[in-house]
Amino acid sequence: MKYLNAMSLVSLLWSISSRSSSIPLVSAFTPSALTIRSTRTLSSTCTTKTMTSLKSSVEEVEEVDPGEVDGTDFRVLKYPHPALRAPNVEITEEELKSGEFSKIAKEMFLVMYATKGVGLAAPQVGINKRLMVFNQSGDKKKWLEEVVMANPKIVEYSDAVDVETEGCLSFPGMDGDVMRSKWIKVEAQKLNGKKMKKKFIGWEARIFQHEYDHLDGIVYPDRLEEEGKGLVKERLGELVEEFGEGGSL
Numbered sequence: 291m292k293y294l295n296a297m298s299l300v301s302l303l304w305s306i307s308s309r310s311s312s313i314p315l316v317s318a319f320t321p322s323a324l325t326i327r328s329t330r331t332l333s334s335t336c337t338t339k340t341m342t343s344l345k346s347s348v349e350e351v352e353e354v355d356p357g358e359v360d361g362t363d364f365r366v367l368k369y370p371h372p373a374l375r376a377p378n379v380e381i382t383e384e385e386l387k388s389g390e391f392s393k394i395a396k397e398m399f400l401v402m403y404a405t406k407g408v409g410l411a412a413p414q415v416g417i418n419k420r421l422m423v424f425n426q427s428g429d430k431k432k433w434l435e436e437v438v439m440a441n442p443k444i445v446e447y448s449d450a451v452d453v454e455t456e457g458c459l460s461f462p463g464m465d466g467d468v469m470r471s472k473w474i475k476v477e478a479q480k481l482n483g484k485k486m487k488k489k490f491i492g493w494e495a496r497i498f499q500h501e502y503d504h505l506d507g508i509v510y511p512d513r514l515e516e517e518g519k520g521l522v523k524e525r526l527g528e529l530v531e532e533f534g535e536g537g538s539l
Contacts (some may be wrong), residue, residue: 355462356404362397364415366405366459369529370537372415374460375507378418380441386483391421395438395481398423403430407459409497411504414460422501426494437494439486442478442502447471456500456510464525466518468510470499 359365367373381391394417402410402423409424425436452474457465471492476498480486490498500510511522530537 297470308399317473318434334530354404354406359400359404362400364401366401366410366461367416368533369427369460369509369526370533370539371460371513372536372538373413373416373418374509375538376413377417377507378413378420378505380420382482383508386479391440392481395421399425399436403428405459406503409501410459411501413504413507420505422498422505424494424497424501426497431434435492438481439476439478440481442476442498442505444474444499444502445477446475448473454496456496458500459527460509461511461522461529463528464511464522466511466522468500468513470496474498479531 355366384456385391394412398410398412400419401415402408402425406428408426408428409422412419412421412461414496420441422442423436423438423441425432427435429435447537448471451469452472453467453469455465456468472495473489475487475489477485477487501510503513511519530539
């Protein structure tokens with residue numbers, strides 16, 4: 291296949307977009323390259339968008355199992371570990387003041403970065419408390435983008451939704467298309483106990499909703515359509531077999 295020069299590529303893209311407004315050009319969150327991805331239109335206000343999964347961000351990289359992580363004993367629990375389905379209780383004011391959860395959050399980030407993830411919820415490391423951490427870039431050098439939330443709750447969802455591909459560190463070797471709200475408004479507490487309000491849009495909104503589901507004992511395969519569930523059924527069976535007895539489906 292011949293390579294196109296820059297002007298030819300621009301002309302080609304313009305030609306495609308002019309012929310059919312129903313084929314949107316979509317960012318794949320890879321800023322180093324221009325990528326065209328096919329999409330499905332759900333409605334006039336809802337179009338799917340291809341993005342990297344909750345296992346990765348700027349680059350489409352597979353999650354990894356790093357084994358022991360320096361600075362922590364935490365490990366990402368794999369489905370069907372019972373902690374992923376157990377109730378998660380709110381963190382008390384006393385617990386926040388103690389500083390215990392500041393240490394936990396730091397260690398969760400260590401694990402998240404080591405596994406090439408962008409988000410992690412406390413039950414994924416065996417702590418059934420309402421705590422989540424994420425960094426939309428997935429880059430530990432961009433620590434200013436780190437978000438830590440205690441006792442979060444969603445107070446408003448957008449009517450507009452989209453469907454994008456998600457994966458999860460607790461479900462290695464699989465992914466699926468999940469419908470989420472395009473934006474959300476949330477309330478939570480900082481680790482010093484102070485209340486906070488935020489509005490998340492797009493990629494960050496999706497990350498938050500994915501981690502928030504974990505705090506309610508919901509995992510992303512629960513939200514797949516029947517076709518999607520069929521595609522991951524075999525892999526789920528393998529994870530159950532690998533885990534052995536005592537799992538919580």
